[in-house]
Amino acid sequence: MAPLMRELQDFENPRFVPLKDKLYAASFHLMKLLPARYMLEQAAARGALQPGATICESSSGTFGLALSMLAARQGYGLVLVSDWALDRHLHRRLEELKAEVSIVVEPAATGGLQQARLDRLQFYLNSIPGSYWPAQYDNPDNPLAYGQFAAQMIAAIGRIDCLIGSVGSGGSMSGSSRYLRALFPELHVIGVDTPNSVLFGQPSGKLGLSGLGGNILPKNVDHSQFDEVHWLTPVETFQATHELHRTHGLFMGPTSGAAYRVAEWWSRKHPDKTAVTIFPDEGHRYSETVYDPQWLSKFPEISATTPEQPADVASPRERMMSWSRFAWERRSLSDVLAT
Structure with missing residues (x-):
């Protein structure tokens, strides 16, 4: 791997x-290729990310692109939760890399669009067996x-x-x-x-x-x-x-x-x-x-x-x-x- x-x-x-x-x-x-690669390598080594599993993450920018590039090469599924501010060219590129992109429109009452995206992300994590969340904001890797x-x-x-x-x-x-x-x-x-x-x-x-x-x-x-x-x-x-x-x-x-x-x-x-x-x-x-x-x-x-x-x-x-x-x-x- x-x-x-x-x-x-x-x-x-x-x-x-x-x-x-x-x-x-x-x-x-x-730059986000560096932490994305390292996080996926460490998760695979720990057994938290299995071959062919689906990665789920909230991203409107380059971390999502980095995950898309890595997932395409490694055969992982990928669901990215983003919002209306996602650049349309980046959106097209993510989908070309076979990522499923879910767009959030309404902000949460507390935490704005970021919290609304995390709420949507939790839905995917709960509904996709064996899914893995890199959690770039909190992951010590x-x-x-x-x-x-x-x-x-x-x-x-x-x-x-x-x-x-x-x-x-x-x-x-x-x-x-x-x-x-x-x-x-x-x-x-x-x-x-x-x-x-x-x-x-x-x-x-x-x-x-x-x-x-x-x-x-x-x-x-x-x-x-x-x-x-x-x-x-x-x-x-x-x-x-x-x-x-x-x-x-x-x-x-x-x-x-x-x-x-x-x-x-x-x-x-x-x-x-x-x-x-x-x-x-x-x-x-x-x-x-x-x-x-x-x-x-x-x-x-x-x-x-x-x-x-x-x-x-x-x-x-x-x-x-x-x-x-x-x-x-x-x-x-x-x-x-x-x-």
């Missing part, structure tokens, strides 16, 4: 791209998978002083920083989120981004790994995504744009430090949204000037109308909110 899965390993490994002196991007074709990525960073770059990345499931940032700190205890870790996301204490609300933030708190977000947290609005993220493309020729998704904005700012403040920022996936599935001028015209503030630096906030629960920053200081979520 493992050799077949590892045939896709070239797709899960990053390119390390210098953005400027001492600032590097770990740019992925499809998700962050464990990033030991491989941490080793690749060190081999390519050497000493790393700062790691910057967007946070969704929590696996990439929490797992990578945990491994890196074994060698670099003073590593500075910056998480990037968006307003109305509960991941770092914002009141739950409507999210305008795919792959960044969430209305349900995953167990894989290890808050004690983060030294600071930044929140970028959707429009600021779109602007940064275009700047990344224009300036460096990197055609990436908005989660990469958000990470780039924060990384470029931190690198300017610390020119003698080596920083790495994570770009999780390429921009092809955003060609009709983030990269479409007509779609962007729906946002009147898209032509506004982007702040050159974040505004410091006293609490992660504040209302954030523009790029904001909070000194997290490696504390738990409960400790931060208590103070």
Whole structure:
């Protein structure tokens, strides 16, 4: 089983791209292939995933695509629960890979569309005998998978002083920083989120981004790994995504744009430090949204000037109308909110 899965390993490994002196991007074709492969391998080794079984998961993005690619090669069935925001080109590709895609339209009273998707997912798990749920948000194999990525960073770059990345499931940032700190205890870790996301204490609300933030708190977000947290609005993220493309020729998704904005700012403040920022996936599935001028015209503030630096906030629960920053200081979520 493992050799077949590892045939896709070239797709899960990053390119390390210098953005400027001492600032590097770990740019992925499809980062979620790494944790998806590792989770399925571990589940098969434990006997939790049997040959020919059906995998069931909730995903509206690249984790679902990664599972589809792996399931197609390994002969697993696959049911993906998603929502109306699923890109139509990605939807077509998932079905071409023989995944059954179930679309949720109405949000749950608490937890929004994410909770509604989990409720639908539970129905499939209960009705399909022998089905397996990777549970990317809570599965400890998700962050464990990033030991491989941490080793690749060190081999390519050497000493790393700062790691910057967007946070969704929590696996990439929490797992990578945990491994890196074994060698670099003073590593500075910056998480990037968006307003109305509960991941770092914002009141739950409507999210305008795919792959960044969430209305349900995953167990894989290890808050004690983060030294600071930044929140970028959707429009600021779109602007940064275009700047990344224009300036460096990197055609990436908005989660990469958000990470780039924060990384470029931190690198300017610390020119003698080596920083790495994570770009999780390429921009092809955003060609009709983030990269479409007509779609962007729906946002009147898209032509506004982007702040050159974040505004410091006293609490992660504040209302954030523009790029904001909070000194997290490696504390738990409960400790931060208590103070």
